Amino acid sequence: MSALLKRQLLRGLLLAACLPGVVMAASIQVLNYSSREVNYIAVENPGNTNSGGGGDSIDPYGQGGTICCFSVPEKWHAELNVVVAYQFYPDPTLHRETVSIPPYPNGKAGDIWLIVYEDGSVGAVVSHYGPSLPEWPGKIKGYPVATKEYRTQRRKAKIELEKKWLDTMEKGLARNSNKMTVTEIDELKDVIEYKKKLIQSLEGMHP
The missing domain is CATH 1.10.287 (Helix Hairpins)
Structure with missing residues (x-):
């Protein structure tokens, strides 16, 4: 087996481990609930930095535009994690944090939302519903509002x-x-x- 084929097989196994079952293409959206400017934010599969999507920059208390695409499983499972890669302006340090995806609201997959909280921590949810709706699974309800x-x-x-x-x-x-x-x-x-x-x-x- 060639080295290239081995790498392709390994990548496929990583994706399969992270996203079991049927997957779908999800748009990527970002919410910044913090007073810090986000210079870069993206989502990756754990252990595979080449599987990322996103890369938006977000103003304080801002919302990013919709970016395509990232693969998510159609059905949620308890081990569903993603890596949020992010950088705050003007600090050049690129952080990577593994976060758990909470259960899909009503069991329905949707966009993947990357979230920056006021304390500088990050999270992610997969939701067909936006932050202003009662079904929204995020810790903070509603869109970001400046203090x-x-x-x-x-x-x-x-x-x-x-x-x-x-x-x-x-x-x-x-x-x-x-x-x-x-x-x-x-x-x-x-x-x-x-x-x-x-x-x-x-x-x-x-x-």
Whole structure:
């Protein structure tokens, strides 16, 4: 038996061990319930890093798009595990964590959902139902929602950025007005006024 044939046979045995019985192609979706930016997240079969699917990047408290595909068994079994491979920005470390798949809701297979929790741990479920439905088997019900603290932090960062732009434009106008046409000056003044109103609006917002 050739080395190539042996490797192919071994891969088939690994897949068979991880996904017994009839399998189906499942779309991959991601939920990030944490305040950390996910630079990379994917799913693999245990012991087979070449069997992965995914690779999405997810904003804090965000949801990834649907990616195809990963094989899951049509029927759930107690030994059903997958490996979640993930990386948080800006840390370059790639983590791999083996997680158990809970029973399929109503015994029906569906998409595989990779989940990032607030404490940085990960999980996965296979579900035909989304997080907003009562049948959802995940530990957290509902889609990710940013915390008040995170919204406040983002708003402050936005205000700081807009103030820097405003300061740059005001200094540019004072320094270069003698080199600008009347139309250019008026256009820049309009942008400056817009920035001032935007900052005022952001400062008056409740998180």
